[in-house]
Structures are given as structure tokens and as C-alpha cells.
Amino acid sequence: MPRADAVSNRARIVEVARDLLNSTSELPMNAVAKAAGVGQGTLYRNFATREALLAEVYRADVDQLVASAPQLLAEHDAATAFRRWLDNVADYARVKRGVLAALEPGPGHALAAGHSGPIGEVIEVLLAAGRAEGSIRADVSAQDVLLLLGFLSREEAAEPAHHLLDLIFNGLRTR
Numbered sequence: 069m070p071r072a073d074a075v076s077n078r079a080r081i082v083e084v085a086r087d088l089l090n091s092t093s094e095l096p097m098n099a100v101a102k103a104a105g106v107g108q109g110t111l112y113r114n115f116a117t118r119e120a121l122l123a124e125v126y127r128a129d130v131d132q133l134v135a136s137a138p139q140l141l142a143e144h145d146a147a148t149a150f151r152r153w154l155d156n157v158a159d160y161a162r163v164k165r166g167v168l169a170a171l172e173p174g175p176g177h178a179l180a181a182g183h184s185g186p187i188g189e190v191i192e193v194l195l196a197a198g199r200a201e202g203s204i205r206a207d208v209s210a211q212d213v214l215l216l217l218g219f220l221s222r223e224e225a226a227e228p229a230h231h232l233l234d235l236i237f238n239g240l241r242t243r
Contacts, residue, residue: 078114080104086125086163095122126167130186133160137190146197147204151237153194157217158229188214195240204240213240 084104088095097118101111115121136156140149191210198204216236 074114077104077106077110081106081111081114081121082124082128085121086129089125089163089167097121122167125163129160129163133157134186134190137194141194141197145203146194146201147241150194150198150204150240151233153190154233154237155230158233161217161229198240203242205242208240 081100081104085095085100088100088103095118097111098108100121101108104111115124133153133156137149137153140152143149144152188210191213195204195208195210195213199206213236216239219232
């Protein structure tokens with residue numbers, strides 16, 4: 069079992085890398101170590117390569133996005149939970165754009181493809197709750213929503229994301 073300080077260092081490194089991706093796609097490892105307040109040895113013990121660090125940032129964001137849906141459904145009606153979850157998607161997409169921009173095309177696309185399953189599953193849970201409530205159209209699939217959300221990975225979608233998510237959400241709702 070890792071020591072508490074090692075777990076804390078790893079989490080801080082991932083959080084710092086995530087924050088740095090908002091300002092640069094280059095993500096120099098020495099800048100991550102410095103901003104996280106750890107030495108190069110600690111950084112490379114946790115993440116042997118820049119790609120490994122980027123993959124962990126991406127994985128952590130996918131996990132957070134997927135885990136947010138049940139909590140939102142517990143606190144809100146299905147339609148409100150789905151819309152708030154879409155706001156979380158906008159935050160996730162910003163990190164995804166940064167990670168994919170920092171990776172070479174091959175590894176980045178493989179990384180993104182590997183996480184569409186858990187995201188698609190949580191979309192289906194949200195859709196099913198909305199259908200049961202009568203607030204979400206019955207003819208919409210998780211794959212439909214994934215395709216619509218694909219635009220968030222594009223750089224030009226960065227600023228108007230919430231407006232575009234409103235358009236998507238309003239199209240999912242029953243009349």
C-alpha cells in the first residue's frame with residue numbers, strides 16, 4: 069500500500085497537469101514537477117512518460133464525469149440532472165481537448181476511444197431516467213448523444229459550449 073505522502077504527491081501532480089493543460093498543450097514535465105512542488109524523481113516514479121501523465125489526467129476526468137451522474141440523479145429530477153451533467157461534460161471536454169492536443173494523433177485517438185464506453189453507459193442511465201420521468205424523448209440513444217457531444221472536442225466549440233449544450237438538451241426533451 070502506498071504511503072499517504074506518495075498518494076498525495078500523485079494526486080497533486082495530476083491536478084497540476086490538468087490545470088496546466090488549460091494554458092498550454094506542451095505540458096513540459098519539469099514545469100509540472102515545479103508547480104506540484106515535487107522533484108523530477110517523484111514525478112517520473114509516478115509517470116514514466118509525459119503520455120502516461122496525460123493518460124492519467126484524462127482517465128481521472130472520465131472517472132469524475134461518470135461518477136457525477138448518480139449523485140446528480142439523487143439530488144434532482146432526471147431532466148435537471150441530465151442538463152447539469154452536460155455542464156460537467158463541458159468541463160471534461162476542455163481537458164480532453166488539452167490532452168488530445170498534447171498527444172500525438174495515434175495515442176490520443178486510442179485514449180479517447182477507450183473511454184466512450186463508460187460515458188455512453190452513463191448517458192444511457194440518464195436517458196433512461198428521463199424517459200421514465202417522461203421528460204426525455206424515447207427515440208434518442210446514447211450513441212446519438214455521444215455523436216452530438218463530439219463537437220466539444222473541437223477547438224472552435226470551446227467558448228459557446230454551454231449555449232450549444234442547451235441546444236442539444238432542448239432537442240432531447242419531450243414537447
